[in-house]
Amino acid sequence: MKFLDLAKVYIRSGGGGGGCVSFRREKFVEFGGPDGGDGGNGGSVWAEAVEGLNTLIDYRYQQHFFAKSGQPGMGSQRTGKTGEDIVLKVPLGTEILDEDQETVLADLVKVGDRVRLAQGGNGGWGNLRFKSSTNRAPARANPGQEGIERTIWLRLKLIADAGLVGLPNAGKSTLLAAVSNARPKIADYPFTTLVPNLGVVGIDGAEFVMADIPGLIEGASEGRGLGTQFLAHVERCKVLLHLVDGTSSTITKDYRTIVTELEAYSDILGDKARIVALNKCDALDAKTISTRRKALEKASGGPVHMISGVSGQGLQDTLRAIRTAIIGETPKVEEGPWQP
The missing domain is CATH 2.70.210.12 (GTP1/OBG domain)
Structure with missing residues (x-):
């Protein structure tokens, strides 16, 4: 269809x-x-x-x-x-x-x-x-x-709880396939995803709907690449998962590119809650991960999740953070037994 x-x-x-x-x-x-x-x-x-x-x-x-x-x-x-x-x-x-x-x-x-x-x-x-x-x-x-x-x-405008945004080949479709039963097209060339895809994600007995849209590039708000024609499908989302390709040598530039295009599209997306994740960590060594994580945290001004859509590294914690942002609750901290 x-x-x-x-x-x-x-x-x-x-x-x-x-x-x-x-x-x-x-x-x-x-x-x-x-x-x-x-x-x-x-x-x-x-x-x-x-x-x-x-x-x-x-x-x-x-x-x-x-x-x-x-x-x-x-x-x-x-x-x-x-x-x-x-x-x-x-x-x-x-x-x-x-x-x-x-x-x-x-x-x-x-x-x-x-x-x-x-x-x-x-x-x-x-x-x-x-x-x-x-x-x-x-x-x-x-x-x-x-x-x-x-x-x-x-x-x-597709109705989803969470949306995936990022540059082409950031691993959005791979992540959606790893955490849901959706089977989007996955290949090693840009713009593999040409239409939005939806997947139902389960975590800790709860479910939410995640939307994957085609990747954005610099100048998308001016019509470059596939433009911003699919951004309307994440306007209804309560939170955005911003994926950054960990194997890129310009991760801070990649991050700012997506943020700029979101803000140029509408204030709604510019102000929407975002969770930043550094993807493809399975292909990086510990020193590179530490360096790039610090650089991305400095650029985003917040915490960065280290994940891998292929190996499953960090996916559970990231999904819990998304679920928490969707329901708008602060995660409960389990306290140990009282001691004098």
Whole structure:
């Protein structure tokens, strides 16, 4: 299944049916009077978040969605049939944007969340509605209200608790594969990951969802590489795991590059909690690890986890730190027995 996180959709609600001009005509019934029914209401266009979807690929091959119009009213006070609604089923985390791609109309983050994007037109009144004490035989009816036609954008932001960020080949996909059942593509060349991947991570009997996005490079905010088009998928994360390639000779520069691109993208990502980890420690000796750890701690201004996605070194402690940041609790320190 191809991954698609942005789609342009054209929608139109149904128009209301016109009212009917009719007079009762039956044998042996005098003074029949008006009996024209109202027109039916037009169908509306809705968007609903459902389970089982993780891409907007369905809206690449079909972009036009038109609800049914209501039927006209009929004689004998019969109301026209209401038009059927159209429901756009979208994945959890889908944002509905106006045509300008900036105005957020709705954000569907829970199963069953629904929003009406275009309301159907009201049906017109039949001539029975216009009967009065001074106008006993009205010969007029209202036309139905026209439907609403508009263009919207669907933008998917994956819902995850933690997000992986780093330069290409920092080991993000390897780490995700090591701590979850996800099987992202792994290779020894840059930009192996072309689409975001999700994995469910378990630690100490608890679970959380981790998202891996394609790597960033210097100038990504200006469109270099794959740009920042996938950063929206970690906006909802409560914490970011910043992976730095331990085998690189410019680890501090690598760290600052990612931080700069996150801050250039949005203040939300710039201010989000981050956990820094030096990856690929299995390929380094103890002296190199110590030197590069101190340099990275000085650049980041905080602690640095030493991990390896291949050997599993330091992964458990890092996952516990991520879990603690997600639930927003301070880890409890187990005290020994009291002694005088």
